[in-house]
Amino acid sequence: MRGIQIQLPSEFAVLEPLQIFIEGLGAAAGVEEDELSSLSVSVIELVKNGMEHGNGSDPGKMVTISVDSFDSRIRFFIDDEGTWAPENAPGFRPGEGEELLSTRGRGVLIARNLARWVEYGLTPEGKTRVTLIWPLN
Amino acid sequence: MKDGVLIISLSGKVIGGPDLMNVKTAFQNAVNQDIDSVLLDLGKVSWMDSSGLGIIVSGHTTLSRAGGALKILNATKKINELLIITKLSTIFETFSDETEALASFGE
Numbered sequence: 703m704r705g706i707q708i709q710l711p712s713e714f715a716v717l718e719p720l721q722i723f724i725e726g727l728g729a730a731a732g733v734e735e736d737e738l739s740s741l742s743v744s745v746i747e748l749v750k751n752g753m754e755h756g757n758g759s760d761p762g763k764m765v766t767i768s769v770d771s772f773d774s775r776i777r778f779f780i781d782d783e784g785t786w787a788p789e790n791a792p793g794f795r796p797g798e799g800e801e802l803l804s805t806r807g808r809g810v811l812i813a814r815n816l817a818r819w820v821e822y823g824l825t826p827e828g829k830t831r832v833t834l835i836w837p838l839n
Numbered sequence: 840m841k842d843g844v845l846i847i848s849l850s851g852k853v854i855g856g857p858d859l860m861n862v863k864t865a866f867q868n869a870v871n872q873d874i875d876s877v878l879l880d881l882g883k884v885s886w887m888d889s890s891g892l893g894i895i896v897s898g899h900t901t902l903s904r905a906g907g908a909l910k911i912l913n914a915t916k917k918i919n920e921l922l923i924i925t926k927l928s929t930i931f932e933t934f935s936d937e938t939e940a941l942a943s944f945g946e
Binding site: 714715717718721739740742743746747750802803804805806807808809811812815816 | 852854855856857886887888889890892893894896897899900917920921924925926927929930
């Protein structure tokens with residue numbers, strides 16, 4: 703499975719269809735059934751960050767997901783149209799004290815723990831790109 | 840209501856968006872009616888991400904400020920995993936037995 707790319711407007715309505723799509727794609731690539739929802743949670747957390755922090759929740763701005771499956775792993779590129787600083791986003795680190803009770807954030811923390819390999823970088827155009835690698839057993 | 844505890848049950852996918860505001864409103868409505876003990880039943884939630892956690896935290900804050908408590912019933916394996924990752928497991932009491940959960944509010 704190579705070169706799959708989808709573009710989504712930055713609006714919540716696309717998330718449920720995306721969840722179904724990601725789990726179907728994961729199943730086709732060999733992700734175990736019990737792990738499919740963890741995969742979709744990880745991807746959707748990162749997509750929502752791109753929509754909100756990168757694209758300012760502007761439905762006219764897109765999040766692009768590119769997927770390639772290899773023998774032992776699936777790679778997702780999740781690109782938004784912004785230049786935000788993910789290290790400043792809530793949830794990049796585990797919360798402590800009062801921060802633990804924030805009603806927002808936690809997305810990157812969850813994705814990092816479920817997928818274990820999540821890195822931020824830039825697209826060739828200098829926009830924010832997050833790479834998620836999901837291991838296949 | 841059971842034993843003075845309001846039980847709120849969520850079901851299906853908790854994925855974010857405007858629907859979650861209804862849950863937030865339900866917590867506030869409970870406090871407005873002098874109900875400060877809420878048991879949130881997550882047994883029928885098939886999918887949840889950080890948006891759901893945010894709503895649970897919001898309920899906790901609303902009820903704590905009123906001198907009450909929000910406790911969780913029937914968290915699935917996946918939801919428990921999220922609670923542990925985010926350390927919210929250190930904040931919330933979780934139960935798998937409703938009778939035990941209801942009794943805990945009186946302790």
